[in-house]
Each structure stands twice: as C-alpha cells, then as structure tokens.
Amino acid sequence: MANFGIVGHKGRMGGAIIAALEDTAHSFRAGVDAGGDVRAVARQCDVLVDFSAPSALEANLAAACREGVPILIGTTGLEDAHYTAIDEAARDIAVLQTGNTSLGVTLMAHLVREAAARLGPDWDIEVLEMHHRDKVDAPSGTARLLGEAAADARGISLADNREAGRDGHTGARGDGAIGFAALRGGTVAGEHAVMFAGEQERLTLSHSAESRMIFARGAVRGAQWLVGRKPGRYTMKHVLELG
Secondary structure: OOEEEEEOOOOHHHHHHHHHHOOOOOEEEEEEOOOOOHHHHHHHOOEEEEOOOHHHHHHHHHHHHHHOOOEEEOOOOOOHHHHHHHHHHOOOOEEEEOOOOOHHHHHHHHHHHHHHHHHOOOOEEEEEEEEOOOOOOOOOHHHHHHHHHHHHHHOOOHHHHEEEOOOOOOOOOOOOOEEEEEEEOOOOOEEEEEEEEEOOEEEEEEEEEOOOHHHHHHHHHHHHHHOOOOOEEEOHHHHOOOO
16 A cells, blocks of 8 residues: 655646545545645655646655655646756656556557557658647647657657647648647547558547546556656556556
C-alpha cells in the first residue's frame, strides 16, 4: 500500500485521483494547492502526484528531491525550462512525466511509433485533438506525446517538423511535416486521432476519453509503479512494459 500526496488536490484531476484511490489498497495521505507547503506533504507520502500548473513545477520538484520522494507529473503546457528541471531532478529521484496518464493512450502512442517507423516518410502524418472549452493550452499534452512518438520513430525533431495553425495561403505541405489541429468546445474529456495519409489510402489510430477517471486510474497505477524505483526519467510506457 502506498500513501499518496497530491499537488493540486482541489482541482478536477486532483479530485478524480482521490476518488480513484478509494477503489484501491492505496490511500490519499495529504494534498496541497497554490501557496501551500509542498515539502510538508512530500514528507508524509510515499509518492507525489502533480497535476497543478507549470509555474509550480520547479518548487514541486525541489520538494520531492529534498524529501527523496518519487513524483508523477501530469501537468501539461510545459516548456523547455521545465523539461530541463525534470531531467535534473531525475538524477536524484524517480520522475514519471507524461502528457497523458491513460493506459489506452499509452498503448496508442506505441502503435503510432510502430506505424510511423514501418510506413515510412511517404506517408503524411496529422495529429487531431478536441477538448472541453475550458482547456487553456494547445496542442494538448497528449497530442504532443503522439507527435513525439511519430517523430522519434522517424528519427526527426518534432520541433523542426511541426506544422500547426494553418490558415490562409500557406503553400504546400512540407516534406516530412507532422501536422496538428486543435478543436475546443463543450465538455469533451479528450479525443485524439493520428492519421497516416498515403497514396490512395489512409490509416487512422484514435482514442476517445469518456471520463476524466481514465486519467485518474492511470495516474494511480503509474504513481504506485514509481514507488521504490531507482532515480531516473520514466514514462507511462515503462509502466506497461512497452520498452
């Protein structure tokens, strides 16, 4: 049994994780939100789960490192400086960072990687996503995760080959580009699709999230898996043993 500390426990995901823990042998030990003492929470727990805000990430990582507690980071909208901070923290503690804790999405990313590697550069790749009207970042962390899977499989940089926000006279699609389209509206928990478009045929891999609870249950499984792991950088694919 693991004692969980949740950063952002009063938010939507925080509440969902607390609910998900009720169906497990694990327990919610303590929570903290903006302005609270993260280190005090870390001191009481076996693992931290962070679904707060990018601006809080460095302080959360520092608290986890000071107390020697592993941390799962599900916060999206991260920038280069955040990833650098995660890399540094992973020298001292186990860190699992992901744009999506869904087990289904984790497997989908694996399939995207396989398809991108095997179909080759003649197949164009487009990543489509839709979320509820209140989501503030785009593309979603999941869309980025899927795009990274495709780029990694082809040995290219997503940052250098990403196309998004097409509008007006944009010219022809770039060779090797990975396109992104983001839709917002209603109460959609999450819809993602990766389309591989070849000559006279298309392959689409898709995932539909019907409830935030799928992410909460995945976060619980991922955080529990982290307990006792040696320092390092992990993702959900390690949890599913996808290599």
